[in-house]
Amino acid sequence: QSALTQPASVSGSLGQSITISCTGTSSDVGGYNSVSWYQQHPGEAPKLFIYDVSNRPSGVSNRFSGSKSGNMASLTISGLQAEDEADYYCCSYTSRPTLVFGGGTRLTVL
């Protein structure tokens, strides 16, 4: 199965908003409302930030939001903070059935 497509890097200034895209196919992102997003700081395990496209687990800031249109999902982070600097991964359920991750996006906060 092919990895979902994410930009390798994005950057934004403190207080700004950024969006990370995640592109798949009709067999994964487009076929199910089962897209999740993870934040990973260096040396740490990933942490779930968004599930089922747009739901936040308890404790995750409402500055993080998810959406989906067709075969593309997006993660938006508003009011960027220094601690948001990390790697972000999208993930989708697939028709096989399996899960497939994106290649990851490095967020730099300027």
Place this chain on the structure above:
Amino acid sequence: QFQLQESGPGLVKPSETLSLTCTVSGGSIISSTYYWSWVRQPPGKGLEWVGSIYYSGTTYYNPSLKSRLTISIDTSKNQFSLNLASVTAADTAVYHCAREYSRSVQQWGQGTLVTVSS
């Protein structure tokens, strides 16, 4: 407090079998709500879903690993395990065990680095 903890050798020789166990604490592995999974991450690279298992023993595998992969569960010990046969250097990675909920990886173990080298 719910936790997942990986255990197993940190060094495996090429062509041999990589074996890891995940011990679940703070909750029962017998649950109709969750799947139990393995996710790996080669050094400096992205995440790769390896496979998952339901408490009944039903398994789901990454197609690229399916021919070499076995995931099993021991409900009496609250553990699940991964066996990956015929390993090569490409299998060197941090292996995380995890709990899946609603088709997402909800909880992660800290991960264990497995290096394939002679």
